[in-house]
Amino acid sequence: MPSENNLPFFKNENISVNIGGLDHEYQIETENCFNLVFFLSSNISLEADDIHSEISIQKNSYILHYSFSKKIAKLISTSSSAMQFLHIQFEYSYISNLLDPQESNENKSILDRMIKNQFILLNHSEPPKITVEMHMIIKEITESSKKGVLQKLLIEAKIIKLLMLIFEQFSKSKNIPTTENTAQITKSFIDKYYTQQISTHDIALQFGLNETKIRSEFKSEYKITISEYINELRMLKARKMIIDREFLIKEIASECGYEYVPNFSRAFKKKYGISPDKLRNI
Incomplete structure (x- = not known):
């Protein structure tokens, strides 16, 4: 069962947001709703009704999952440290209104993929990684001091942005163009995000590259440090x-x-x- 600290950070009739930070065990109850969980620490395993063993979850990954029938899942800390995560649960009706399938074929296709849980594994192999933009939005949500209607507006706007980034990430599942080397990939990323607080670690996280390799190849290619x-x-x-x-x-x-x-x-x-x-x- 969830601990006493699992009071929702935000909750209304359609959306519930919980922030992990004090918990060693966290229970998710779901029925006809979507669960979006961002795993922000490396000490988390997942237990669920429809799997027969614990699954170790990698840090900086996420899962978007839909359950029609009632199910229970647990996040469990595998160390003495509390888990770090962001859990967003939203009702099916909220998503179906947001992505009205009658409005366009694209909306219908995306909603169908969400219901069929096709946004769980990237390239059919592993949970997708949290991108730098996603991390920034997560930070805005978790550090917000807004209350009432302002909090509602912020949370809903950020959820929509997160979903957009998820859909984009899956539509471009081949994240790194094969024609570009590490230095070119790094330069393209910097050219897009240089006005934000980015670091070599962010680039490594985004593309699954080694930080030392990023620095050395960039310097070798462009004769300047990052x-x-x-x-x-x-x-x-x-x-x-x-x-x-x-x-x-x-x-x-x-x-x-x-x-x-x-x-x-x-x-x-x-x-x-x-x-x-x-x-x-x-």
Whole structure:
């Protein structure tokens, strides 16, 4: 049975959200609903009515599962540490309204695949990995302090975004193009996400690559380190935005991946020898 700490983080008539962090055992009861579980620690095994042995779950993977009939599953900690996970349960009616099968063939196809549990194993082999974007959304959900209607709006918006990312991930199940090497894959990822808080670890997690290999091959290919390349992209974007004079300096800092304006100003002055404010006033 779930512990006393398993009070829902959020719950309404369609959605229930639970955050693991204090639990060594967690029970999931399901009937005509979907369960989306993100596994955020490596010490979790899964027991379910329809399997005959415990399954060890890898860290940074997730499962999206539908049960029509009543079933019970358990997450169990395999160590002395509490489990880290995010569990989102939503009613069938919520998903069928969201993906109205009468609206388009695409909606019907996606809903059919969800009901048939075709979003459990990626490439028919293992549970899919949580992507960097998914991690960011999970963080927004778990760290949100919003209550009432604002919490409801945030939770529902983030669930929709998570589902979109899951559908995209499965539609592009061959995650790494065979024509690209590690350095090119890394560069493409950075080019897309350099304004966010990304690291070599995030890239390794996204593509299942070795961090040391990522660093060495990127440096060998482009004659610059990953952190230097990210900084270069951010500074070029910041310089253009400052010259355009359409944004406040604090807005530019945020847009270029800096949480604090002083850090942004120091980096900019180190790069160009002039502060953002002085450049704008020239």
